[in-house]
Amino acid sequence: MKKQQYVLSALALLLCFALYFGGKTVPDKSAVTHSEDDGHDHSADSPQKIDINTLLTAAKETITPSQSQRLTALENSVTRGDVKDQQIHAYHEIARFWLDSARKFDLYAYYTSEAAKLENSEKSLTFAARLFLDRLMMSGDPAMQNWLASNAKVLLENALKINPANDSSSIGLGACYLFGNISTNPMEGITLIKKVVDRNPDNTYGQMMLALGGKKSGQYDKAIERFLLIVKKEPENIEAIFHIAECYDLKGDKANAIVFYEKAKELVKIPQAKEELSNRIMELKK
Missing domain, CATH: 1.25.40.10 (Tetratricopeptide repeat domain)
Known part of the structure; x- marks a missing residue:
């Protein structure tokens, strides 16, 4: 695993604890590898x-x-x-x-x-x-x-x-x-969620699930688009903000990654998470 991936995993874990104990959750980075746009099985062995x-x-x-x-x-x-x-x-x-x-x-x-x-x-x-x-x-x-x-x-x-x-x-x-x-067919889940989101684009729960699916399958631009819809509706949704930062980070867009890591740092309450976010921001500025 590359150093960047280690750093992002540490950040995700810290934010996971911060959000979980605050009433929200962040999924583990290995939670899914499906695309919201295809019906192929991208999962690991059973x-x-x-x-x-x-x-x-x-x-x-x-x-x-x-x-x-x-x-x-x-x-x-x-x-x-x-x-x-x-x-x-x-x-x-x-x-x-x-x-x-x-x-x-x-x-x-x-x-x-x-x-x-x-x-x-x-x-x-x-x-x-x-x-x-x-x-x-x-x-x-x-x-x-x-x-x-x-x-x-x-x-x-x-x-x-x-x-x-x-x-x-x-x-x-x-x-x-x-x-x-x-x-073995992720489209079963995608179809269920998209039926709701297509009917009601303001459903943040559905948008979050589709965004997470896009992020895990490496479709960072599509994931960011959905996460931004959530942040537009809920400006202090730290979960969505952190995932936007991570998507930009993973795709190599340092400038935008810094912007959203800064937003996440302002909102997160756990000191260790703030410190890790600060460290990642400094690394990206080098």
């Missing part, structure tokens, strides 16, 4: 599969004996619950255990999704799906991307059965195909 049992086994090795006892009791309460509401409550309790006691967000998302499937309301299904999607956009592990996207896909498909007109659910489902290694 990732090794991850399943919930594998994740649970690994996670249980990290908890204390008292936590293990507590978890066993919660798990048993699911099998004992002969009423749906009891099972829903138990799944929420297990989800909270993994989030609050063990700090395992992926398992929190999984058990939240199990409760949502039983509740089968649009609100609960889309909330759980978003947990997976947010994690998906931060993950650089193809196997984990596949697991996260597969779970989100089921939830969003169920939500769309309840409300087929929910544009956010359609875009999220498209993102599963684009970024989750769950299909």
Whole structure:
């Protein structure tokens, strides 16, 4: 990997943490390699599969004996619950255990999704799906991307059965195909997202997903065009601003890269991220 790529990866990681803890996410640089304009498979080899049992086994090795006892009791309460509401409550309790006691967000998302499937309301299904999607956009592990996207896909498909007109659910489902290694045909995801964006160009969520797809496939000019649409509507959208800077950087346009890295530095709150952005700006000025 070239030095520039190392620098950009470091910047992306820092901005990822900054945006994630601020309520937004930045996808990992290896998240997708698809084009929004073709239907060919540009992905890497199929990732090794991850399943919930594998994740649970690994996670249980990290908890204390008292936590293990507590978890066993919660798990048993699911099998004992002969009423749906009891099972829903138990799944929420297990989800909270993994989030609050063990700090395992992926398992929190999984058990939240199990409760949502039983509740089968649009609100609960889309909330759980978003947990997976947010994690998906931060993950650089193809196997984990596949697991996260597969779970989100089921939830969003169920939500769309309840409300087929929910544009956010359609875009999220498209993102599963684009970024989750769950299909050999990225056009499945692109088509879902473009249907929404073509009908409503002001949908920033859809524009963001298409822009990210363009960026990851090396279509920097097209990606910049979409990111700029977002910034025009949301001038302080640091996620879009940072990606514009990175696109210019990757295509060798130092002057414009500096302009947008400066804008990102003004908005980001994490000192280490500010420092890395300053360092990159100085390198580009040499």
